[in-house]
Amino acid sequence: MKTERLYYNDPYLLEFEAMVLDVRPIGDSFGVILDRTAFYPTSGGQPNDLGTINDVRLLDCFEDETSGVVIHVVSDRIPSGLARGRIDSSRRTDHMQQHSGQHxxxxxxxxxxxxxxxxxHLGAVACTIDLPVDSISxxxxxxxxxxxxxxxxxNRVATVRYLAEEDLAGAGLRKPTERTGEIRVIDIAGYDRSACGGTHVRATGEIGPILITGIERAKKQTRVEFICGNRVVRYAREANRTLERISQTVSAPALETANAVHALWEEHQQARKRLxxxxxxLLDHEAAQFPIRDGFAIAAFRxxxxxxxxxxxxxxCARPSTVVFFADESEGQLxxxxxxxxxxxxxVSTxxxxxxxxxxxxxxxRPNLAQGGGLTADRAETVLKFAAENCSGGL
Ligand SMILES: [Zn+2]
Known part of the structure; x- marks a missing residue:
């Protein structure tokens, strides 16, 4: 038996009662089947709702596509009989804003x-849509x-209507659907009509601002990243705080920091080159002055x-007739x-x-240059002394 979807006709319903039909173990958790549900199961690019059933936390919610049954995964067993479901309202509102904004x-x-x-795709941070074009300016x-x-x-009105499969052809859907039977259609007055099972706002004003945050090429497609509603407000707040901090660091007005940071970067590049x-x-000087005794330059560095x-x-070694035995102890490694x-x-490799x-x-x-690590000795000098003593063949 298919689970009746209460969110289909009332996405604002955040509390509901339903009969528990079955509870089955799923790993350490339990899968609860209700006769009806207001919880949205993961599908169509939209993640599942969260909340509680009888005050037991909902961990996941998905549909069994063959049976049309919604499985509610909870952390604890739910007794049979009547159960009360509560939907996490801020998550629901967020998903409604993102998904309606996507349409x-x-x-x-x-x-x-x-x-x-x-x-x-409706992600935890950002949403994406893919468009079949090489690039977007x-x-x-x-x-x-x-x-x-x-x-x-x-603030256009958004309504849900149900169409028979045979009426779809003339219905002016934005995208053909593969669904069969009765088709749920989200209609944004005079603008868009899409077959969709998601939770949507009743009027577009509730979506809040829509902001494109990124454009990226992906396999002959272009991926557009965007956020809607409260996410835009939070993003703007964070971006503003970040700009304020950069602004204080580079002593420039917030909206002129890009030039100031670029100038700093160039200065840094020049300074690095000079360094x-x-x-x-300095190294040339050190090499020219380095003490060589009997053809050997021996030193331990830290x-x-x-x-x-x-x-x-x-x-x-650019100097003639010289053999170098150097050791370095850094980060506890000789x-x-x-x-x-x-x-x-x-x-020297021998x-x-x-x-x-x-x-x-x-x-x-190679015979002219060799390098080793992970040696075990109390002092680096002991290793160097051993190397010098075992250097046969003459200079
Ligand atoms: Zn949709």
């Missing part, structure tokens, strides 16, 4: 550009947004980072870099292998 926005794209909506989106908001401000140049100069240590080793000048015959065999760790490299 208005979808029709705006049809009316202006003849772009039908191919799919709709900002101007086109703004036009559709303006038309949609005009329809909202005209890199200075670091390179928290310098293995990449910086390696760069210094390579610069030092790493080593061994390198040598092009005119040396020492194979020295590294011996060192890793002795102290553990992993690594590898």
């Amino acid at each position: 208005v926005l979808s029709q705006a794209f049809v009316e202006l550009f003849n772009w039908p909506t191919t799919s709709f 900002r101007e086109q989106a703004t036009k559709a947004e303006d038309l949609a908001n005009r329809i909202v401000q005209e 890199q140049e200075l670091e390179a100069e 928290n310098r980072g293995i990449d910086a240590v390696k760069l210094l080793a390579l610069k030092i 790493r080593v870099v061994f390198a040598r000048s092009a005119d040396c015959s020492v194979d 020295v590294l292998k011996k060192t890793l065999d002795h102290f553990g760790g992993r690594g590898g490299g």
